[in-house]
């Protein structure tokens with residue numbers, strides 16, 4: 276434990292940090308420092324201190340006006356009074372010169388915020404932003420947080436406060452009670468060149484950009500238009516000059532140390548092109564649903580829109596690995612089969628086993644992740660190095676000029692702005708592989724044993740409601756305006772209902788009797804999406820309009836065997852799915868009637884895939900502090916008491932937030 280550290284007093288149920296085993300930290304400090312050095316060397320966007328800009332292009336010198344750093348949510352420290360320092364006397368004071376010694380290389384990084392000093396040694400390994408945090412080591416995090424606006428959330432500051440160890444010595448505070456700033460403690464904004472985003476996207480955080488389409492736009496098209504495809508960025512968007520994009524380099528490193536370099540132009544011209552229609556989905560999709568129904572989760576509060584579907588075009592990763600010369604015991608690339616040694620040769624014994632290897636994928640900005648090698652080699656897996664999305668060059672936000680696309684897997688493995696591939700005997704060492712995207716038990720807290728479980732790879736089944744229309748007239752208008760997806764077939768007629776699920780027969784009977792006494796029922800139309808990972812096809816979508824007591828089936832709109840992604844425009848031919856695999860989502864539509872005796876009805880959706888997996892009923896049992904894989908039945912409440920019916924629930928407005936209780 277480093278000097279000056281006081282007892283951790285974080286609340287027991289806080290999703291924030293807990294003190295961790297120190298021996299584990301040493302290992303990760305080593306990894307972290309190495310990565311920082313690499314980053315520093317390779318990073319084109321400067322984080323070096325460049326003097327303080329006031330947001331109007333004016334540069335200020337040291338001490339010119341240190342109070343101008345806008346920390347967003349940092350409360351101003353109390354000015355030291357004439358009688359001296361009146362801050363909590365139980366905490367030690369540190370000179371800024373001593374804080375500076377706790378830099379990235381020290382092994383016990385400290386930071387300041389306002390006039391407070393924090394020892395973040397134990398947090399570095401748990402930081403969702405990874406090693407980048409060490410850039411602030413020995414300095415103030417305030418200018419970084421002013422840029423990385425993802426930190427402007429109360430839970431982030433709560434985490435920081437658990438690492439408080441003391442205050443900046445009064446001798447280093449200016450007359451406003453703020454630390455005197457050393458030469459040029461302001462930073463260049465690495466997000467300054469980020470692209471402009473479509474205004475229809477709901478922006479969760481601007482820097483890095485995380486944004487999702489609103490429910491009505493989400494599932495209107497089978498393939499999500501590029502400008503509405505959800506954006507999940509971990510850092511800034513790398514700048515690649517269009518004129519030089521063909522020369523973009525991809526390095527491929529093999530287990531025997533051989534390195535091969537490809538330009539984008541070479542990939543495009545030398546390898547056969549392949550297209551696959553595939554969903555990408557963030558493991559945090561519907562996290563806000565879990566938060567609202569169970570409790571606090573630590574991460575971006577996505578609605579139903581951290582998922583989209585597109586036609587990806589590129590070259591197969593397995594072809595590139597074969598060309599680069601990858602050899603493993605049980606894999607010989609098809610194209611090289613004639614050259615393959617017959618039987619077991621001595622040479623074979625020295626080859627690494629396919630199952631023991633991983634393909635590490637690294638992006639240009641800092642992000643990295645990996646997939647098991649057998650996934651990359653699976654001819655039915657269709658893992659792509661993609662350069663086009665829905666017939667267009669990749670948009671900058673989606674990885675221009677080259678990204679990996681791993682169909683059926685969590686999108687965190689489909690690394691954008693791809694610059695390096697390494698086939699290795701270990702997983703990527705990144706935060707996003709070893710920590711961030713794992714699923715722990717409801718009781719395992721915010722600082723679990725990270726190595727206990729594997730990284731999330733194949734995605735589980737999920738579904739969501741994206742549109743609800745109440746009343747005959749409203750439904751008709753929505754159809755005319757194209758807001759409600761039309762279907763040529765309908766499995767249900769208005770007002771029909773299936774036999775009750777007999778879970779609570781008496782309650783159902785009483786509701787049913789009451790509703791039958793009414794002369795009218797309220798027509799309702801509902802639409803949404805369903806998706807399962809690993810290429811498992813959605814075979815059924817169940818809908819309930821009475822909170823899960825009785826069920827009916829929705830019409831599946833996107834059949835797997837359709838040949839065109841746009842039936843109207845047959846020139847836009849795209850392969851939707853092949854064989855037993857289905858990597859796309861299925862949109863669905865339901866028409867039924869709300870029970871007539873109540874002003875509110877709960878509409879519920881759950882889906883089933885080809886392996887007969889279905890979704891858990893509630894989030895309680897799958898709750899995890901990070902809020903990953905929030906896949907419980909999706910429920911929305913429809914209130915028909917007003918002139919225009921209102922809908923509340925994840926993805927819709929007016930949802931009650933349990934965390935505020």
Ligand code: HEM
Pocket residue numbers: 386395398402403404405407408409410411416419420423425426428430431434435483508509510573574575576
């Ligand atoms: C002790 C100080 C810090 C704390 C407590 C902290 C905490 C956090 C938390 C809780 C998140 C996740 C937020 C969410 O998903 O809602 C986050 C994300 C992030 N942080 Fe920090 N942070 C700190 C310092 C920094 C610094 C100095 C930088 C940059 C130099 C930074 C860069 C990032 C980035 C890029 C992300 C987004 C990562 C992703 O989306 O995968 N953080 N941080």
